[in-house]
């Protein structure tokens with residue numbers, strides 16, 4: 001079994017509806033995102049997937065967040081843009097975009113150096 005690990009980041013603003021405290025106010029984070037991909041097989045080049053292709057697929061998902069106010073996104077009208085929900089959204093969108101035979105193992109998103117959330121199925 002092989003695992004690929006790809007890190008990226010984005011900057012965005014949000015506020016947490018219903019939160020009793022400062023996080024209900026508009027504020028921002030420099031989120032870091034780590035995606036782990038898993039595959040049993042390699043292609044004829046010896047790759048699970050070209051890192052360049054993986055970065056493109058991941059970027060297609062995360063660029064929607066970059067320099068935005070996350071609460072304005074349709075997705076985050078129904079649920080709060082917490083780190084947990086951001087990880088799940090990235091996981092599911094990436095799973096839909098991934099070529100067959102490559103599984104998105106988990107997505108971890110950090111809103112600071114010390115706090116992050118992982119989603120996997």
Ligand SMILES: Nc1nc2c(c(=O)[nH]1)N=C([C@H](O)[C@H](O)COP(=O)(O)OP(=O)(O)OP(=O)(O)O)CN2
Nearest residue numbers: 016022023027029081082083084111112114115117
């Ligand atoms: N489980 C979660 N808890 C919290 C989330 C979250 O997404 N998942 N988000 C927040 C807020 O985004 C808030 O911005 C973070 O609050 P806090 O940890 O207090 O942020 P600080 O960087 O100021 O933390 P310090 O350690 O005090 O510097 C809240 N909780």
Ligand SMILES: [Zn+2]
Nearest residue numbers: 014023027029
């Ligand atoms: Zn926050």
